[in-house]
Amino acid sequence: LLSEWLGMxxxxxxxxxxxxxxxxxxxxxxxxxxxxxxxxxxADADRCLQCAIKADSLDGSSPCAxxxxxxxxxxxxxxxxxxxxxxxxxxxxxWESDDTILAGDHLPMRSxxxxxxxxxxxxxxxxxxxxKLENKYPxxxxxxxLLYGSxxxxxxxxxxxxxxxxxxxxxxxxxxxxxxxxxxxxxDPDQYVLNEEDPGLLVRHIPAQLVKAGDHSGxxxxxxxxxxxxxxxxxxxxxxxxxxPRDNGSDEPEESEFECTRCFQVPVQLTCKSPxxxxxxxxxxxxxxxxxxxxxxxxxxxxxxxGANLDSQEEPxxxxxxxxxxxxxxxxxxxxxxxxxxxDLNN
Numbered sequence: 001l002l003s004e005w006l007g008m009x010x011x012x013x014x015x016x017x018x019x020x021x022x023x024x025x026x027x028x029x030x031x032x033x034x035x036x037x038x039x040x041x042x043a044d045a046d047r048c049l050q051c052a053i054k055a056d057s058l059d060g061s062s063p064c065a066x067x068x069x070x071x072x073x074x075x076x077x078x079x080x081x082x083x084x085x086x087x088x089x090x091x092x093x094x095w096e097s098d099d100t101i102l103a104g105d106h107l108p109m110r111s112x113x114x115x116x117x118x119x120x121x122x123x124x125x126x127x128x129x130x131x132k133l134e135n136k137y138p139x140x141x142x143x144x145x146l147l148y149g150s151x152x153x154x155x156x157x158x159x160x161x162x163x164x165x166x167x168x169x170x171x172x173x174x175x176x177x178x179x180x181x182x183x184x185x186x187x188d189p190d191q192y193v194l195n196e197e198d199p200g201l202l203v204r205h206i207p208a209q210l211v212k213a214g215d216h217s218g219x220x221x222x223x224x225x226x227x228x229x230x231x232x233x234x235x236x237x238x239x240x241x242x243x244x245p246r247d248n249g250s251d252e253p254e255e256s257e258f259e260c261t262r263c264f265q266v267p268v269q270l271t272c273k274s275p276x277x278x279x280x281x282x283x284x285x286x287x288x289x290x291x292x293x294x295x296x297x298x299x300x301x302x303x304x305x306x307g308a309n310l311d312s313q314e315e316p317x318x319x320x321x322x323x324x325x326x327x328x329x330x331x332x333x334x335x336x337x338x339x340x341x342x343x344d345l346n347n
Contacts, residue, residue, distance in 0.1 A: 077346045078130055080111045083328050083339035088301055090115040090126075090338050094153040101142050106132040106344070108146055110153050115338050119299035124231075126162070127155040128342045130307070133167045135219075137174060143185040160292065161192070161226040164307035164343050168208060171217035179205035182224035192226035195290060197260040200267040209270040211284035221270070223288045223307045227263045233295040266291055272323040274311040285311040287324060287341070291331065301336040304328065308343035317346060 078097070082090045093114050097107035108131040115124040129146050131138065143163070147155040155161050163182050170178065180196050183189045195207045202209060208222035274285035288307040293300065306324065311317040328339050 077344055078106060078109045078132075078342075079345045080113065080128060080340065080342040081345070082113065083304075083341070085328070085332065086338040087332075088115050088117055088336045088338040090340065094150075096150060096153050098146060098149060100149070101131070101145055103131055103133065103136065103142075106134075108132075108142075109342075110146055110150065110155075111342060112153055112158075113340055115301075115303075117294075117296075117299065117301050117336060119336055120296040120301070121299075122296070124159040124294070124301075125157070126160045126303075126340065127153075127158040128340065129155070129161075129163045130343050131163075131165050132344060133165055133169075135167055135169045138165060138168070138178070138181065140185055143181070147185055148187065156187070157228075159228050159231055159294075160303065160305075161186070162290070162305050162307075163222075163224045164288065165222045166307075166309050166344065168220045168222050169217050170203065170206070170208070170220055175203065175206070181206065181222075182226055186226060189226075192228055193232065193259045193263050194227075195223075195225045195260060195264045195268065197257050198264055198267045199257045199261075202267075207268045207290070209268060209288060211270070211286065219284065221284075221286070221288050221307065221309065223268050223290050223305065225264070225290050225292060225305060227292060227294065231294040231296060232259070232263060233297075263293055264290065265293060271327060272320050274316040275319050276311055276313065276316040283311070283316075285309050285316070285320070287320065289327070299336070301338065302331070302333045304331050304337075304339040306339065306341035306343075308341050308345055310344060310346045312346045 080092055080095055082092070090113055093112040095109070095111045097109045099107055101108045108129070110130075111128045113126045113128060115126060117124055127147075131142075131146065146163075147161070161182070163185075168178075180194075183192075183194050183196055186192060195201075196205050198207065201207055203220075206220075206222060207224055208220040210218050210220055212219035268288055268290045270286050271289050272287040274283040276285070277283050286309060288309075290305045290307075292303040292305060294303060295301075308324075310320050324341070331337075331339070
């Protein structure tokens with residue numbers, strides 16, 4: 001009943017009494033209407049996840065008073081950066097967070113970056129979104145809110161739409177519902193070609209990479225990218241519109257897969273990992289890369305999208321930044337080129 005009433009799937013970890021549920025639910029609206037209580041008035045297993053504790057803890061103190069060096073993650077660890085050596089000039093038009101999406105200790109962020117594509121005589125609108133899920137399920141309602149919920153930073157009619165998620169848990173219970181995640185959230189999906197159709201993906205129709213394996217599930221980072229058809233060579237004249245998602249079991253590649261590999265020559269890949277704690281297993285602090293090829297007539301632009309999850313410690317983070325610079329120097333072409341990074345920068 002609670003799941004049906006709230007419009008989301010809930011699991012109770014404990015047996016609950018009816019009168020307790022009713023009395024506690026009556027105060028839910030008051031809590032949600034108070035921004036301070038909504039984000040800073042709770043703890044999970046005695047951990048204040050909305051407070052990042054970086055100094056030595058003091059035994060016997062309360063969870064939120066274990067350090068003299070507390071900081072609240074109000075959005076500034078999550079940002080956007082543009083590669084200075086990009087040959088196609090770019091600038092950040094908007095950057096904002098969305099406090100209506102209850103995602104935990106990081107406010108989901110969105111941004112619009114404009115790229116001056118001189119060879120094509122146009123300006124590109126690139127929409128970027130990021131959610132640190134903390135093992136939560138990304139509902140379609142929440143994704144649409146992030147995409148279209150802001151008048152000043154909407155993904156409506158964007159040339160490129162990129163959604164970066166960290167701490168995404170995939171299991172046999174939810175994997176099918178997360179296929180074509182971005183496509184299902186778009187208002188006009190037939191106008192876009194998505195990397196979710198890439199035949200080389202690690203998980204079918206989910207552009208994700210595994211960062212930590214579990215017994216019955218895995219922890220992933222994902223980046224779903226959509227490219228408007230006006231930015232493809234020949235556009236709709238040569239390429240048929242993308243059919244609705246289907247898994248027909250055939251070995252024959254679908255039309256959408258051919259389109260996908262023209263925009264996304266290589267599937268998403270994990271790179272620039274933190275050197276900390278990598279003696280046996282690589283750190284989950286890494287960068288997810290997706291290269292995109294845009295073309296209008298004879299003009300071509302190489303766009304590199306980097307979803308960042310940088311280390312919180314300075315030396316490992318510096319090593320990651322140096323690895324990113326090395327990567328982008330290798331990716332840079334002689335023609336129009338631009339690289340954009342966004343996500344958990346921990347700065």
